[in-house]
Amino acid sequence: MSLELIDINLSIEGRTLLHDFSLTVANGETVSIMGPSGCGKSSLLGYLCGSLAPGFKASGEIYVRAENVTHLPMEKRHIGLLFQDDLLFPHMSVGENLAFALPRGLSRKIRQERISQALESAGLPDFHNADPASLSGGQRSRISLMRTLLAEPRALLLDEPFSRLDADLRQRFRSFVFETIREQNIPALLVTHDMQDCNGRIITLADTHAKTGVAHA
Structure with missing residues (x-):
């Protein structure tokens, strides 16, 4: 049930954010993506789940459980997305x-x-x-x-899900999230600005002012 990214390229208005970015996230593993605002962290998640904002150009292949989902619509990719806002329906x-x-x-x-x-x-x-x-x-x-x-997602994307919580609650919810990911054996990719949110491997995206904007570990 691994998540595999192969040669992901991401740009906007001629500015390269990611160049030939490849990564494999194992079952039950959480890989953290860090970097300054505007470097392409959340846009990468948008490309992976099929909701990339207009204006971006992107290429590269996405595999979930060995299935190429790159060109599938969002609802058929089986990729879950957790935001910083809970987005619960208030009328339910x-x-x-x-x-x-x-x-x-x-x-x-x-x-x-x-x-x-x-x-x-x-x-x-x-x-x-x-x-x-x-x-x-x-x-x-x-x-x-x-x-x-x-x-029943086959992979999970987390876009700064802890950022709106106070320090004590943040720590407890982090532990709950990472433990749940391990228990359910789901590959997860976490975007954050806070090193304390990270669990396991960390990928740092290059400063967007750099000429190439290439991702590095």
């Missing part, structure tokens, strides 16, 4: 938010079992009918992660 209960992510075709019994398992894993077993607005920041973040995982 916590359980309904989780149910929204489940694959179609599951029986009612299996759907309820998976939602209950997700709530248990998040340490919130009694929150099925809770209003998302009643949750703390850390609780919302945990539910957001479990909702992403219920969609």
Whole structure:
């Protein structure tokens, strides 16, 4: 279930952000991407999940579980994305938010079992009918992660998911995220500005003012 990037090139308005950037992320591993603002970190995630903003030019191949997903639409790539904002639906209960992510075709019994398992894993077993607005920041973040995982992604992208949390909560949620990734054996790519967010390998993207903008480890 590894994530493999081969010769990724990314540019905007003639400015190179990434040049022949290749990387393999193993099952259960989290690789952190760091670099200054504007160097292409979040744009790389956009290219990987199929939501790159207009104006960018990109090339290179993306493999998820040995399948080339480069030209597939976003919904068929099976790549989960977790943002710094939890993006829970305010008009749905916590359980309904989780149910929204489940694959179609599951029986009612299996759907309820998976939602209950997700709530248990998040340490919130009694929150099925809770209003998302009643949750703390850390609780919302945990539910957001479990909702992403219920969609059964084959790879996971994390775009500064810890940045809006206070220091103590940030540390606890980081540990929860990395432990969950290892348990579910999913390859993950994390974009961050904070070295303390990193877990395992770190890739630093070159300063965007550099002539080539080539990525380096």
